[in-house]
Amino acid sequence: MFINAIPLKACLIGAALALGVVAPAQAGGGMLASGAGASQAAFQAAIGELREMHASCESMGGSMVYDDGHLVETVFSDDGQPDFVVLAERAYCDGAASLFCGSRGCAVSVFATIKGDVVSGGFSLFGPEVSADRVTYGCPNGGRGDVLFTGGGFDVSGC
Numbered sequence: 001m002f003i004n005a006i007p008l009k010a011c012l013i014g015a016a017l018a019l020g021v022v023a024p025a026q027a028g029g030g031m032l033a034s035g036a037g038a039s040q041a042a043f044q045a046a047i048g049e050l051r052e053m054h055a056s057c058e059s060m061g062g063s064m065v066y067d068d069g070h071l072v073e074t075v076f077s078d079d080g081q082p083d084f085v086v087l088a089e090r091a092y093c094d095g096a097a098s099l100f101c102g103s104r105g106c107a108v109s110v111f112a113t114i115k116g117d118v119v120s121g122g123f124s125l126f127g128p129e130v131s132a133d134r135v136t137y138g139c140p141n142g143g144r145g146d147v148l149f150t151g152g153g154f155d156v157s158g159c
Contacts, residue, residue: 042111045118046071046084049109053091053100062095072130076112076149083112083149085130108135112149121154123147 050071054064070091076083088100088107100107104124112119125137125147135147145158 040082040113041116041118042082042084042113045111045120046086046109049086049111050091053086053088053093057093057096057099060093060096060099062093062099064091065094066091074130074132076110076133077114077151079114081113083110085110085128085135087128087130089128105137108137108147110135110147110149110154112154114151119149119153121147123154123156 050066057064067090070087072085072087073082074085075081086107086109088109092101092106093099102124105126106124106128108123108125108128110121110123123135123137125135126140127138129136133149136144137147139145139159141159143158145156147154147156
């Protein structure tokens with residue numbers, strides 16, 4: 001298992017795909033650290049999430065900001081396929097700050113590929129940190145909790 005904050009070049013490709021500035025075929029030269037190309041299912045789902053965020057932000061009169069680490073590559077399952085996490089605290093709407101973050105934390109979207117299908121989950125979390133097989137987050141009353149992939153979906157534990 002590994003975790004990889006996608007390098008800035010690939011983050012920029014992710015942002016460009018979300019903006020619709022380039023098509024997936026044009027991004028083929030921007031392979032991710034794992035070698036996953038723009039056609040990988042979980043990657044496409046993550047880019048779709050970024051596109052939705054971008055459109056929501058624009059509709060509120062804001063502009064999206066894509067900080068380094070807004071798209072994180074990891075492996076949740078043992079199928080060897082890269083999985084992805086979108087962190088809204090690092091891809092946020094300037095001009096509508098509470099669009100993706102609020103009193104319950106910031107939006108975190110997780111995407112795993114299992115048997116060719118994409119399994120996704122959406123959560124509001126404080127201080128999310130992506131590790132090899134989970135997303136760890138801060139609990140409002142202290143301590144830490146985890147979002148874990150269980151093979152059929154994502155479960156929240158702790159807090």
